[in-house]
Amino acid sequence: xxxxxxxxxxxxxxxxxxxxxxxxxxxxxxxxxxxxxxxxxxxxxxxxxxxxxxxxxxxxxxxxxxxxxxxxxxxxxxxxxxxxxxxxxxxxxxxxxxxxxxxxxxxxxxxxxxxxxxxxxxxxxxxxxxxxxxxxxxxxxxxxxxxxx
Numbered sequence: 001x002x003x004x005x006x007x008x009x010x011x012x013x014x015x016x017x018x019x020x021x022x023x024x025x026x027x028x029x030x031x032x033x034x035x036x037x038x039x040x041x042x043x044x045x046x047x048x049x050x051x052x053x054x055x056x057x058x059x060x061x062x063x064x065x066x067x068x069x070x071x072x073x074x075x076x077x078x079x080x081x082x083x084x085x086x087x088x089x090x091x092x093x094x095x096x097x098x099x100x101x102x103x104x105x106x107x108x109x110x111x112x113x114x115x116x117x118x119x120x121x122x123x124x125x126x127x128x129x130x131x132x133x134x135x136x137x138x139x140x141x142x143x144x145x146x147x148x149x
Contacts, residue, residue, distance in 0.1 A: 007088065007095070008082070009050060009075040009092065009096075013072075020069075027118045031065065034063075035059060036059045038057075039055075040055070046089075048076070049076055050075045052075065053071070054071050055069070056109070065118065067113075073097060073100060109122075
């Protein structure tokens with residue numbers, strides 16, 4: 001095992017800042033929804049801390065189920081590791097942060113929709129592209145956007 005981690009951050013805190021679920025009285029089966037997926041990087045305290053906001057919301061005209069879920073991950077620099085430069089942010093998002101935060105978001109969506117008496121919604125984790133604000137083409141019915149603070 002290398003003496004230095006490629007990504008010298010660990011998740012310090014994770015929490016939801018938005019949870020909104022709404023359904024119509026009649027929901028079709030099978031349920032077809034389109035989602036927008038957004039990432040926001042807050043790097044005001046970089047390199048000691050990094051904040052990643054991950055948001056998923058339904059898109060389209062008048063969907064039968066509306067949801068908006070936003071979670072925040074606060075990542076702290078691991079003690080005694082060298083401070084990285086900002087070039088690490090995009091690889092960290094693509095290779096680590098999304099894998100850490102996605103289960104929190106997808107699990108709450110699955111649980112809440114099942115408790116609403118409809119088909120449990122599984123939102124697949126997208127592949128995030130290196131370019132900000134680019135749509136995700138590999139995952140049908142989802143758009144991925146990165147918004148830098």
